[in-house]
Amino acid sequence: QVDLQESGPGLVKPSQTLSLTCTVSGGSINSGSYYWSWIRQPAGKGLEWIGRIYISGITNYNPSLKRRVTISVDTSKNQFSLKLTSVTAADTAVYYCAREVGVYNWFDPWGQGTPVTVSS
Amino acid sequence: DIQMTQSPSSVSASVGDRVTITCRASQDISIWLAWYQQKAGRAPKLLIYAASSVQSGVPSRFSGSGSGTDFTLTISSLQPEDFATYYCQQTNTFPRTFGQGTKLEI
Numbered sequence: 403q404v405d406l407q408e409s410g411p412g413l414v415k416p417s418q419t420l421s422l423t424c425t426v427s428g429g430s431i432n433s434g435s436y437y438w439s440w441i442r443q444p445a446g447k448g449l450e451w452i453g454r455i456y457i458s459g460i461t462n463y464n465p466s467l468k469r470r471v472t473i474s475v476d477t478s479k480n481q482f483s484l485k486l487t488s489v490t491a492a493d494t495a496v497y498y499c500a501r502e503v504g505v506y507n508w509f510d511p512w513g514q515g516t517p518v519t520v521s522s
Numbered sequence: 523d524i525q526m527t528q529s530p531s532s533v534s535a536s537v538g539d540r541v542t543i544t545c546r547a548s549q550d551i552s553i554w555l556a557w558y559q560q561k562a563g564r565a566p567k568l569l570i571y572a573a574s575s576v577q578s579g580v581p582s583r584f585s586g587s588g589s590g591t592d593f594t595l596t597i598s599s600l601q602p603e604d605f606a607t608y609y610c611q612q613t614n615t616f617p618r619t620f621g622q623g624t625k626l627e628i
Contacts, residue, residue, distance in 0.1 A: 439618075449566065449609060451618035464617040465523075498565055507613035508556040508571035515565050 404429040406499050406513035414493075414520050420486040424499030424513055431480045432457050437502040438482045439509060440473060442495040450495075454502055455482055489520045524548050524612050528621035535626060539600045543624045545593045545610035554614030557586055557595045560623075561606045569608075570595065600626075 410422035424438070431438065439454040453463035455473045463471050467486070475482040486493060496517050500509040525548040535541050545555065553573035558566035568577045570586035573593055583598040597604055605628055610621040 448622050449611075449620040451620070462616050466617070504571065506554055506556070506572040507618075508568055509558075509566070509611070510568040510571075510577065512565040512567070 404501065404511060406501065406511060408497060408499050408513045408516040410497075410516060410518070412517055412519060414489055414518060415522050416490055416520055417488055420484070420489050420493060420518055420520070422484045422497055422499075422516065422518070423481050424483070426480045426482075426501075430477075431475065431482065432477050437462075437507075438473075438475065439500045439502050440484045441498045441500055441509070441512075442493075443498070443515075444492075444495040452484065452486075452497075491520050494518065494520045523617055524551065524615055524619050526610055526612055526619050526621040528608075528610055528624045530624060531622065532625040532627060534628070535600055536628070537600050537602060541597045541600060541626065543595045543608055543610075543626075545588075545595070545621050547591045547593075547612055550590050551612045551614040553589050554612055555586075555588070555593050556611045556613055557584075558609045558611065559604075559606045560609065566609060571613075597626075 405427045407425045414420045437454040440452040443449050453473050455461045455475050470487045472485045496515040498515045500512040527546045529544045555573045557570040560566040574586045585596045607623045607625045609623050
């Protein structure tokens with residue numbers, strides 16, 4: 403059973419870069435035709451897809467965030483990462499990593515989520 | 523972007539009730555739709571994929587239907603553990619987009 407776990411700083415200053423890592427356990431990030439995704443959720447609000455990466459390095463990003471987002475993968479560590487530059491208070495949210503699966507591209511499983519606050 | 527609109531935004535129900543949540547896409551997405559359940563403080567959990575396929579381990583009281591632009595999630599007989607927020611998500615195009623959520627309350 404594959405599990406995902408997010409990690410990274412819980413507090414980031416405005417204008418700085420948010421960096422998070424998702425560690426995949428219980429299976430290889432290389433196995434299967436999966437995409438590895440980041441999704442976020444501001445407190446009390448809905449879900450926003452940030453982007454995804456394939457093990458080859460192919461990425462897709464949400465156009466609303468594309469200028470500021472980089473997703474990368476480190477297969478040797480079974481991890482993938484998110485960098486979001488020039489953060490503001492609007493980037494405060496719980497950040498989830500998830501695996502995108504199957505012909506119809508559903509998200510399963512999800513990590514437990516990590517809260518990130520942007521504040522000075 | 524494809525907009526996903528859920529209705530109602532919230533619904534009150536009782537244990538044993540049958541509940542239906544609707545999701546409408548702003549354009550045809552065939553059956554490229556998933557449903558998730560999210561409990562407070564927890565990550566979303568996949569319930570339904572490809573509009574009507576129930577994820578392994580999900581109770582049979584959950585079902586999904588629809589294609590094109592109109593979809594429904596039905597819970598046939600509410601159990602106490604079903605009170606949560608439910609989200610639909612289109613999986614057809616980029617960016618992936620979610621409905622605003624439907625909060626199911628006692």
